[in-house]
Amino acid sequence: MTTTITVNGETRHVAPGQTIADLLASLGLDIRKIAVERNQAIVPRSRLGATQLAQGDALEIVHFIGGG
Amino acid sequence: MQIDLTEAEIERYTRHIMLPEIGGIGQMRLKTARVLVVGAGGLGCPLLQYLAAAGVGTLGVVDGDVVDLSNLQRQILHGTADIGRPKVTSASARLHDINPEVRVVPHNHYLDAANADALVGDYDLVCDASDNFTARFTLADACVRQRKTLVSAAVLRNTAQLATFKPHAGENLPCYRCLYPAPPPEAPQSCADAGILGAITGVAGTLQATLALQELLGIGTGLAGKLLIWDALSFRFRGLVVPRDPACGQHGARHASHAD
Numbered sequence: 001m002t003t004t005i006t007v008n009g010e011t012r013h014v015a016p017g018q019t020i021a022d023l024l025a026s027l028g029l030d031i032r033k034i035a036v037e038r039n040q041a042i043v044p045r046s047r048l049g050a051t052q053l054a055q056g057d058a059l060e061i062v063h064f065i066g067g068g
Numbered sequence: 069m070q071i072d073l074t075e076a077e078i079e080r081y082t083r084h085i086m087l088p089e090i091g092g093i094g095q096m097r098l099k100t101a102r103v104l105v106v107g108a109g110g111l112g113c114p115l116l117q118y119l120a121a122a123g124v125g126t127l128g129v130v131d132g133d134v135v136d137l138s139n140l141q142r143q144i145l146h147g148t149a150d151i152g153r154p155k156v157t158s159a160s161a162r163l164h165d166i167n168p169e170v171r172v173v174p175h176n177h178y179l180d181a182a183n184a185d186a187l188v189g190d191y192d193l194v195c196d197a198s199d200n201f202t203a204r205f206t207l208a209d210a211c212v213r214q215r216k217t218l219v220s221a222a223v224l225r226n227t228a229q230l231a232t233f234k235p236h237a238g239e240n241l242p243c244y245r246c247l248y249p250a251p252p253p254e255a256p257q258s259c260a261d262a263g264i265l266g267a268i269t270g271v272a273g274t275l276q277a278t279l280a281l282q283e284l285l286g287i288g289t290g291l292a293g294k295l296l297i298w299d300a301l302s303f304r305f306r307g308l309v310v311p312r313d314p315a316c317g318q319h320g321a322r323h324a325s326h327a328d
Contacts, residue, residue, distance in 0.1 A: 030252075030253075032252050032253055035247060035248065040306075040309060041308060041309035041311065042247060042295065042308055042309065042310045042311065044313035044314070045249050045313065046249075046313055046314065046315030046316075047313075047314075047315075062229075062295070062297065062308075063224075064248055065222045065223065065224035065229055066199070066200060066201045066224070067110075067199055067222060067223045067259040067264060068109050068110055068112065068198050068199035068222065068258075068259070
């Protein structure tokens with residue numbers, strides 16, 4: 001039994017109960033440099049560890065930019 | 069509001085005044101408005117150009133930099149003859165040429181923690197067109213403290229991001245730190261470090277000008293509580309919801325105490 005999600009449009013299978021923070025760690029992403037969009041909404045950084053991935057979730061990694 | 073426009077102003081702004089959402093009253097709102105623009109670079113140049121042409125009465129421009137040859141690929145208020153001059157000087161001259169009805173206040177220094185609150189407090193609306201995270205966080209925090217709406221734009225390489233932050237205007241509306249809680253460590257920080265397709269700054273700065281004018285006029289739904297991301301390579305524009313972060317530290321408490 002796995003949960004099927006997409007990350008930046010690519011399909012991934014994760015273990016049930018995995019959180020967004022777990023996923024980011026497995027992808028080697030530093031949460032201090034990104035924001036995470038789940039189903040067209042930003043998930044606040046403080047909620048990444050408490051938000052469990054659900055079947056069909058579409059995630060996108062939003063990179064933090066500050067150029068002008 | 070009393071409409072006090074000269075014949076020349078009415079002619080200059082005819083295409084605004086004929087819009088039902090603007091009219092003479094809207095044009096007077098722009099004339100009496102004071103907007104602070106932080107950064108006279110890739111974003112700031114097109115932003116200032118359209119705010120000045122639109123007749124925003126007072127434009128404060130904050131930038132301590134001088135014009136460099138490598139700026140001219142995108143910073144369209146500055147010309148080749150301006151190399152070595154302060155950016156606020158060349159920007160002011162060009163803006164006066166576009167619209168002498170507008171008062172430009174040059175602030176020939178960088179924004180920092182010591183001057184941010186006084187600067188922000190002196191204007192009605194603030195636009196972040198800066199090129200580094202230190203300035204962005206300093207400005208965003210001052211806007212929360214001073215209860216000023218912040219129209220924010222950022223660019224890098226082939227991407228632009230825009231959002232409007234006004235946590236004082238609604239208890240669910242986020243501030244900048246609800247999206248990005250703290251400056252990132254060791255990220256490519258500026259267009260000088262990472263590069264930028266020049267025309268992207270033109271699109272992003274013009275979108276930012278549109279948002280700023282709509283905020284001043286009180287029209288449109290704007291981008292409060294939303295983040296617009298434009299990836300110019302895939303040419304995809306996406307609008308995301310940005311909720312207030314319930315754990316947004318001092319800002320969370322401030323939002324609550326400041327919510328109307």
